[in-house]
Amino acid sequence: MGIKRVGILTGGGDCPGLNSVIYGIMLKAFDAGIECVGILKGWKGFVENLTIPLDIAEHDDLHTVGGTLLYTSRTNPFKGVASKEERAKELAKKFEELNIDALIAIGGDDTLSVADAMHKYAGAKVVGCPKTIDNDLAGTHYTFGFWSAVQLASNAMDNLTTTARSHQRVFIVEIMGRDAGFLTMYSGLSAGADIILIPETPFDLEKDVINVLKERVNAGYKYHIIATSEGAYPNNDSLKKDFKTISKEIIEKLPKDTYGNPLLAKLNISQIIVDELNLRKDLKATFQQNKVEFECRSVVLGHTMRAGPPNSFDRILGLRFGLAAMNLVLEGIFGKMVSLQGNKIKTFPLAEGVKKKYITAENDKMELRDLLVKVRYLSKQK
Numbered sequence: 001m002g003i004k005r006v007g008i009l010t011g012g013g014d015c016p017g018l019n020s021v022i023y024g025i026m027l028k029a030f031d032a033g034i035e036c037v038g039i040l041k042g043w044k045g046f047v048e049n050l051t052i053p054l055d056i057a058e059h060d061d062l063h064t065v066g067g068t069l070l071y072t073s074r075t076n077p078f079k080g081v082a083s084k085e086e087r088a089k090e091l092a093k094k095f096e097e098l099n100i101d102a103l104i105a106i107g108g109d110d111t112l113s114v115a116d117a118m119h120k121y122a123g124a125k126v127v128g129c130p131k132t133i134d135n136d137l138a139g140t141h142y143t144f145g146f147w148s149a150v151q152l153a154s155n156a157m158d159n160l161t162t163t164a165r166s167h168q169r170v171f172i173v174e175i176m177g178r179d180a181g182f183l184t185m186y187s188g189l190s191a192g193a194d195i196i197l198i199p200e201t202p203f204d205l206e207k208d209v210i211n212v213l214k215e216r217v218n219a220g221y222k223y224h225i226i227a228t229s230e231g232a233y234p235n236n237d238s239l240k241k242d243f244k245t246i247s248k249e250i251i252e253k254l255p256k257d258t259y260g261n262p263l264l265a266k267l268n269i270s271q272i273i274v275d276e277l278n279l280r281k282d283l284k285a286t287f288q289q290n291k292v293e294f295e296c297r298s299v300v301l302g303h304t305m306r307a308g309p310p311n312s313f314d315r316i317l318g319l320r321f322g323l324a325a326m327n328l329v330l331e332g333i334f335g336k337m338v339s340l341q342g343n344k345i346k347t348f349p350l351a352e353g354v355k356k357k358y359i360t361a362e363n364d365k366m367e368l369r370d371l372l373v374k375v376r377y378l379s380k381q382k
């Protein structure tokens, strides 16, 4: 049976470029004479039959608009079920009810793992598109949304520098990304942050923050920007030795979302660091010896990082992913996700592609980060 109607859904956190993918799918579908059906609110709409018709004539330049016109949610249709396989088979039957022949799911690891299970257990005709500002999916060099978010965070830190300079302050800027440090690392390097803390390298408050601030003040610096991932945390020794305001138990007891991910932003690590630094008399004394008042503030960038229109890179990547996903549907290739490898669009098995990736020790950004911190104050010393 040929494909006549394709369902499209967007799940998980919104991000710039979702509409670009939808538009890419719609362009190719229109040309191939295939109807697109929008499934609203991610898996919630799939389960509850919430759909809208998608007529390309009504959506000129949709790829330039941020967010998703299909709405999104973090609904997990596998939550609390006894058998994943049975649930996947039930879900696959929804294709008939929704009157769709294939489904393109656009989302991160949580959303795409549902699509993968439907394909694996029930042979459902699904294709995935990797989305997340966090860029933490193994199957693609970049997810769309990432570079727009990097730019937003980098701009925010560039701009904060003038306030930091005017007040001679320490700003601790908290950046999204869950347990992956890509956003913080890339935006931190781009803005020239003075310290960059990421989850992949648990930090030592004394060595990585306090001593660096002391060295910097002694070398003549009067303001400082610290970029920290929302998921950055101290190593166990430092947690025990340096922290008065939090403990391991507090980190472990964080609430979780419907997919079981800890809600890291609830910890508010930037404020915790501010509180800890404020307790350090030795740090304040070093600032005062250098005639600088110690004033430290936390800034949480939060959802501003997912807001607004996609940048050009994400518009183009979104369009390319959309086109490639629709091509897979036309070729009858399912259970795959589209992926960027170098500058080529390729396919990747969903099951492999949804695995998480992290910044590894051999990544050149790690070296750049460490050089930025070290060389700055060392180069100023006589």
Ligand code: F6P
Residues within 6 Å of the ligand: 013, 074, 108, 132, 133, 134, 176, 177, 178, 230, 264, 265, 306
């Ligand atoms: O996964 C994308 C992301 O923006 C993470 O960086 C962040 O931790 C999370 O989503 C926030 O989710 P929500 O918008 O549901 O609070």
